[in-house]
Amino acid sequence: MSKLIAPSVLAADFANLQRDCEMLNRSDADWFHIDIMDGVFVPNISFGMPVLRDIAKHATKTIDCHLMIVDPDRYVKTFADLGCDILTVHFEACTHLHRTLQNIKANGMKAGVALNPHTSVDHLKDTIKDIDLVCIMSVNPGFGGQSFIENTYDKVKELKELIKSKGASTLIEIDGGVTDKNAKQLIDAGADVLVAGSYVFKSSDPIKTIKELRELANS
Numbered sequence: 001m002s003k004l005i006a007p008s009v010l011a012a013d014f015a016n017l018q019r020d021c022e023m024l025n026r027s028d029a030d031w032f033h034i035d036i037m038d039g040v041f042v043p044n045i046s047f048g049m050p051v052l053r054d055i056a057k058h059a060t061k062t063i064d065c066h067l068m069i070v071d072p073d074r075y076v077k078t079f080a081d082l083g084c085d086i087l088t089v090h091f092e093a094c095t096h097l098h099r100t101l102q103n104i105k106a107n108g109m110k111a112g113v114a115l116n117p118h119t120s121v122d123h124l125k126d127t128i129k130d131i132d133l134v135c136i137m138s139v140n141p142g143f144g145g146q147s148f149i150e151n152t153y154d155k156v157k158e159l160k161e162l163i164k165s166k167g168a169s170t171l172i173e174i175d176g177g178v179t180d181k182n183a184k185q186l187i188d189a190g191a192d193v194l195v196a197g198s199y200v201f202k203s204s205d206p207i208k209t210i211k212e213l214r215e216l217a218n219s
């Protein structure tokens with residue numbers, strides 16, 4: 001399977017959101033990565049349902065929604081109704097993770113679990129077969145534009161081993177500080193999807209940056 005690029009809309013220009021969504025539609029990006037932050041689970045508030053609804057109206061690609069919110073179960077159906085294809089909740093925010101995964105799937109979405117940098121992949125050994133995507137946070141969640149945490153490579157390798165040992169078909173996504181400097185090493189460690197916010201949107205030519213990142217990931 002091709003390795004995928006998921007630009008993070010958090011780094012887009014919110015006053016020109018339709019323009020940036022259309023740019024992603026035209027580009028080689030595979031998914032739209034959407035970060036929802038509630039100011040409680042993480043010390044930042046991004047945007048909520050009305051903005052997501054309008055992004056979904058313009059996006060022609062898979063919507064990969066990363067929830068950094070407490071008690072995500074309350075909103076699973078709402079996010080399905082808004083057009084999310086993949087809904088990722090944080091391991092640290094779920095008391096009954098297995099029930100939450102069932103809830104996401106019952107609402108017709110793929111189920112993802114994100115791990116904070118301090119959370120070991122071992123915590124997923126009993127649920128990995130029920131998880132479509134694991135999002136390894138390579139920064140502490142809450143903000144774009146942070147520096148990549150180097151320990152991520154080892155974590156990807158450990159997760160790859162766990163997935164193999166359990167016969168699961170879970171995708172591994174990396175989120176935070178992804179650039180051309182770490183993309184290839186992440187793919188070689190076992191990553192399937194690279195999220196990139198600042199690296200794409202702060203570049204002078206985002207379409208070219210996405211194309212080059214995708215080619216690097218698949219080289």
Ligand SMILES: O=C(CO)[C@H](O)[C@H](O)COP(=O)(O)O
Nearest residue numbers: 141142144145176177197198
């Ligand atoms: O979940 C996130 C932050 O919590 C973002 O997806 C992530 O930070 C991407 O932005 P950048 O590539 O600029 O680090």
Ligand SMILES: [Fe+2]
Nearest residue numbers: 035066175195
């Ligand atoms: Fe994210």
